[in-house]
Amino acid sequence: MKTAVQEQMPAWYFSRYGKPLEKGLVDKAYMWVHRAHRQTRRCADREFEGRGFEIVYQELSFCGIRLRAKLDLLGKQLIIDPGSEADLLCELDTLGFPLDPSPRDLILNHELFHLFCPRCPSDIAELAAHLYCAEKLNLDYFPGMLDLVEPTTKQVAV
Ligand SMILES: [Zn+2]
Known part of the structure; x- marks a missing residue:
């Protein structure tokens, strides 16, 4: 029996990239996810903290384009858009x-x-990031589905 995650994944992929999700891509994404699991045993807050990352809130969305968060690898910051939690x-x-x-x-x-x-940004990296999140948090949904919700007027306002 397919789980909700496995069912929602191809729908998300098709609507985001306009092509069917191939099995090879899914297998590769799972491989990356399992490798990341081995490197991240603690909760996400602790993992960022342990690597010297600071979590800050800063406006990231512009011209109606929603950006929930951004990793600044050089500045060692995870920047979260202040509106993104409410949107989510x-x-x-x-x-x-x-x-x-x-x-x-x-x-x-x-x-x-x-x-x-290993390869950001790419469609397989996005797929794997959503899968990693689903597994780590034991979600019974594929979190990429949240990206497909029509934005409200508030979110598209400049
Ligand atoms: Zn991502």
């Missing part, structure tokens, strides 16, 4: 997904994967 909460609610784990946890775990990502 709305999106979780719209899709009927549980509101716990929190939007902050979703962001932190997704970005934590990118720290270990």
Whole structure:
């Protein structure tokens, strides 16, 4: 039986990249995810802290383009857009997904994967980051689905 994550993954991929999700890509993403799991045994907060990363809030969205968070590898900062947690909460609610784990946890775990990502940015890296987040937080949904929710007027305002 397919899990919700396995069911939602191809839908997310197709709507984001306009092509079917190939099995080879999924296998590779899982390989990256499992490697990242081995390097990140603690919760995301501790993992960032342990690597000398500071978590800061700073406006990242512009011209209607939503950017939830950004990793500044040189400056050792994880920058979270202050509106993104509220947006995510709305999106979780719209899709009927549980509101716990929190939007902050979703962001932190997704970005934590990118720290270990061999090839960023790429479609496989995004797939793997969402999968990593789903596994680490035991989600019964594929978090990429949240990206597909139509933005509200507030979010597209410049
Ligand atoms: Zn990402």
